[in-house]
Amino acid sequence: MSLPLVRLLQLVSPALPVGAYTYSQGLEWAVESGLARTEAQVGEWLADVLAASLACYELPLLHQQIDAWRSGNDARVVELNTLFIASRETAELRAETLQMGYSLVRLLVDLPAFRDLPGWAARLQALVATAGGETAFPAIWSAAAAAWQIDPPDALSGYAWAWLENAVMAAVKAVPLGQAAGQRLLAGLAEQVPAHVTHAMMLPQPCWSNFQPGLALASARHETQYSRLFRS
Structure with a gap:
């Protein structure tokens, strides 16, 4: 097993201390409202x-941020960081990516495997300073992926898997679903990841879109939900 693969496993592990498990990205409201109460x-x-x-x-x-980190184009990293933060439609989604980004910065600059790589901690801290302390999770995660020389297709697949695993576990708790149902969901949805990664790596920026009004409404309504387990 190669070291970059081991580093990727560390980045996508539920043990990564960034608080991902505390968020559902509006799924909890979808469960509460009756839109997502069954496995299907x-x-x-x-x-x-x-x-x-x-x-x-x-x-x-x-993908673009990993490429920018690898090529030394830190200005492009800043640009994409700003763009991603602006794309968060609700207060909860914005707070989520900033909190997770902040937590990952603190971890990486204290982690010898990252901190001791020449120049990487300084570049990361420069991003934080330039962004006024507002660094989105993808900007920081991509820095680790680039510094640890993880191949972009593997990095994107791992990132998608980590998101998917967290989302399914949120559903297991919120619906609730059984553990077997969670594994069926993971197995089925994971089959879609390779095609999505291939598509994402070929998609030019003018074609990027996160237009999902239902997701934005679910997140906004979650902000005033009376009883909840998750922060988003």
């Missing part, structure tokens, strides 16, 4: 988000 409905919801949001916006942007 949750699968449909997540497949739509994976196809229309991650594959058409977040993954292409992540």
